Amino acid sequence: MYNGPVIVSACLLGLRTRYDGKDAFSMEAMTLLEGRAVVPVCPEQLGGLPTPRPKAAITSGSGADVLDGGADVLDENGTDVTEKFMKGAMDTLQIARLSGAREAYLKEKSPSCGSTLICRAGACVKGMGVTAALLLKEGLSVKGF
Numbered sequence: 724m725y726n727g728p729v730i731v732s733a734c735l736l737g738l739r740t741r742y743d744g745k746d747a748f749s750m751e752a753m754t755l756l757e758g759r760a761v762v763p764v765c766p767e768q769l770g771g772l773p774t775p776r777p778k779a780a781i782t783s784g785s786g787a788d789v790l791d792g793g794a795d796v797l798d799e800n801g802t803d804v805t806e807k808f809m810k811g812a813m814d815t816l817q818i819a820r821l822s823g824a825r826e827a828y829l830k831e832k833s834p835s836c837g838s839t840l841i842c843r844a845g846a847c848v849k850g851m852g853v854t855a856a857l858l859l860k861e862g863l864s865v866k867g868f
Protein backbone atom coordinates (compact mmCIF):
# COMPACT_ATOMS: atom_id res chain seq x y z
CA MET A 724 0.00 0.00 0.00
CA TYR A 725 1.27 3.48 -0.92
CA ASN A 726 2.24 5.37 2.22
CA GLY A 727 4.33 8.21 0.74
CA PRO A 728 3.71 11.95 0.52
CA VAL A 729 0.22 13.24 -0.22
CA ILE A 730 -0.72 16.41 -2.08
CA VAL A 731 -3.50 18.04 -0.03
CA SER A 732 -5.77 21.01 -0.77
CA ALA A 733 -4.52 23.64 1.66
CA CYS A 734 -8.05 24.63 2.70
CA LEU A 735 -8.74 21.08 3.96
CA LEU A 736 -5.84 21.51 6.39
CA GLY A 737 -7.35 24.67 7.89
CA LEU A 738 -5.45 27.23 5.80
CA ARG A 739 -7.68 30.12 4.77
CA THR A 740 -7.08 29.86 1.04
CA ARG A 741 -10.67 29.70 -0.21
CA TYR A 742 -12.14 32.30 -2.53
CA ASP A 743 -14.09 33.74 0.43
CA GLY A 744 -11.02 33.90 2.68
CA LYS A 745 -12.16 30.95 4.76
CA ASP A 746 -10.88 27.38 5.18
CA ALA A 747 -12.60 24.06 4.61
CA PHE A 748 -11.02 22.07 7.44
CA SER A 749 -11.71 18.33 7.20
CA MET A 750 -11.26 16.16 10.26
CA GLU A 751 -11.80 13.11 8.06
CA ALA A 752 -8.84 14.08 5.87
CA MET A 753 -6.68 14.94 8.90
CA THR A 754 -7.38 11.56 10.45
CA LEU A 755 -6.46 9.71 7.26
CA LEU A 756 -3.28 11.81 6.96
CA GLU A 757 -1.95 10.87 10.39
CA GLY A 758 1.67 9.81 10.04
CA ARG A 759 1.83 10.75 6.35
CA ALA A 760 4.02 13.46 4.78
CA VAL A 761 1.61 16.25 3.79
CA VAL A 762 2.28 18.60 0.87
CA PRO A 763 -0.23 21.49 1.06
CA VAL A 764 -1.16 23.23 -2.19
CA CYS A 765 -3.72 25.80 -3.27
CA PRO A 766 -3.84 25.70 -7.08
CA GLU A 767 -5.73 28.98 -7.34
CA GLN A 768 -3.14 30.82 -5.26
CA LEU A 769 -0.35 29.09 -7.20
CA GLY A 770 -2.03 30.34 -10.36
CA GLY A 771 -1.61 33.90 -9.13
CA LEU A 772 -5.11 34.66 -7.88
CA PRO A 773 -5.55 36.71 -4.68
CA THR A 774 -7.37 35.63 -1.51
CA PRO A 775 -10.15 36.49 -1.13
CA ARG A 776 -11.09 36.41 -4.83
CA PRO A 777 -14.26 36.32 -6.91
CA LYS A 778 -15.88 32.89 -7.11
CA ALA A 779 -15.11 31.09 -10.39
CA ALA A 780 -16.67 28.26 -12.38
CA ILE A 781 -15.92 26.10 -15.40
CA THR A 782 -18.22 27.32 -18.20
CA SER A 783 -19.20 23.90 -19.59
CA GLY A 784 -18.06 20.30 -19.23
CA SER A 785 -15.37 19.85 -16.60
CA GLY A 786 -11.68 20.21 -15.84
CA ALA A 787 -10.60 17.80 -18.58
CA ASP A 788 -12.35 20.04 -21.13
CA VAL A 789 -10.44 23.06 -19.80
CA LEU A 790 -7.16 21.11 -20.16
CA ASP A 791 -8.10 20.27 -23.76
CA GLY A 792 -8.94 23.89 -24.56
CA GLY A 793 -12.64 23.10 -24.96
CA ALA A 794 -13.93 25.07 -21.95
CA ASP A 795 -12.99 28.16 -19.99
CA VAL A 796 -13.03 29.26 -16.36
CA LEU A 797 -14.78 32.55 -15.68
CA ASP A 798 -15.10 34.34 -12.38
CA GLU A 799 -18.38 35.82 -11.15
CA ASN A 800 -17.48 39.16 -12.74
CA GLY A 801 -17.04 37.50 -16.13
CA THR A 802 -13.23 37.74 -16.08
CA ASP A 803 -11.52 34.86 -17.88
CA VAL A 804 -9.23 33.15 -15.34
CA THR A 805 -8.54 30.04 -17.43
CA GLU A 806 -4.81 30.71 -17.71
CA LYS A 807 -4.48 31.15 -13.96
CA PHE A 808 -6.31 27.89 -13.32
CA MET A 809 -4.07 26.13 -15.85
CA LYS A 810 -0.93 27.54 -14.21
CA GLY A 811 -2.16 26.44 -10.80
CA ALA A 812 -2.78 22.92 -12.09
CA MET A 813 0.62 22.71 -13.77
CA ASP A 814 2.41 24.03 -10.68
CA THR A 815 0.57 21.53 -8.49
CA LEU A 816 1.65 18.71 -10.80
CA GLN A 817 5.22 19.98 -10.61
CA ILE A 818 5.04 20.02 -6.80
CA ALA A 819 3.70 16.45 -6.87
CA ARG A 820 6.65 15.39 -9.01
CA LEU A 821 9.19 17.22 -6.83
CA SER A 822 7.81 15.71 -3.65
CA GLY A 823 7.27 12.25 -5.08
CA ALA A 824 3.56 12.30 -4.15
CA ARG A 825 1.44 9.74 -5.96
CA GLU A 826 -1.78 10.49 -4.14
CA ALA A 827 -3.88 13.66 -3.71
CA TYR A 828 -6.58 14.57 -1.18
CA LEU A 829 -8.60 17.37 -2.73
CA LYS A 830 -11.50 19.61 -1.75
CA GLU A 831 -14.73 18.52 -3.39
CA LYS A 832 -16.94 20.91 -5.44
CA SER A 833 -14.12 23.30 -6.39
CA PRO A 834 -13.44 24.28 -10.03
CA SER A 835 -9.77 23.48 -9.29
CA CYS A 836 -9.84 20.68 -6.74
CA GLY A 837 -13.23 18.96 -7.15
CA SER A 838 -12.72 15.26 -7.83
CA THR A 839 -16.29 14.11 -8.50
CA LEU A 840 -18.37 17.30 -8.25
CA ILE A 841 -17.99 20.86 -9.51
CA CYS A 842 -20.42 23.75 -9.12
CA ARG A 843 -21.70 26.40 -11.49
CA ALA A 844 -24.73 28.68 -11.55
CA GLY A 845 -25.65 27.67 -8.02
CA ALA A 846 -25.78 23.93 -8.70
CA CYS A 847 -23.27 21.10 -8.38
CA VAL A 848 -22.78 18.71 -11.29
CA LYS A 849 -20.65 15.61 -11.81
CA GLY A 850 -17.16 16.45 -12.98
CA MET A 851 -13.60 17.21 -11.94
CA GLY A 852 -11.84 20.51 -11.39
CA VAL A 853 -8.88 21.53 -13.54
CA THR A 854 -6.14 20.47 -11.10
CA ALA A 855 -7.88 17.23 -10.13
CA ALA A 856 -8.27 16.30 -13.81
CA LEU A 857 -4.59 16.99 -14.53
CA LEU A 858 -3.33 15.01 -11.52
CA LEU A 859 -5.53 12.05 -12.43
CA LYS A 860 -4.41 12.22 -16.06
CA GLU A 861 -0.79 12.17 -14.90
CA GLY A 862 -1.29 9.04 -12.83
CA LEU A 863 -1.97 10.26 -9.29
CA SER A 864 -4.81 8.73 -7.34
CA VAL A 865 -7.28 11.42 -6.32
CA LYS A 866 -9.62 11.36 -3.33
CA GLY A 867 -12.23 14.03 -2.59
CA PHE A 868 -13.32 15.51 0.76
Ligand code: SF4
Pocket residue numbers: 732733734735740741742764765766767768830833835836
Ligand atom coordinates in the same frame (compact mmCIF):
# COMPACT_ATOMS: atom_id res chain seq x y z
S1 SF4 B 1 -8.17 25.99 -5.06
FE1 SF4 B 1 -8.34 24.05 -3.94
S2 SF4 B 1 -6.92 24.35 -2.20
FE2 SF4 B 1 -7.33 26.37 -3.03
S3 SF4 B 1 -9.02 27.10 -1.78
FE3 SF4 B 1 -9.90 26.17 -3.63
S4 SF4 B 1 -10.39 24.08 -3.04
FE4 SF4 B 1 -8.96 24.89 -1.51
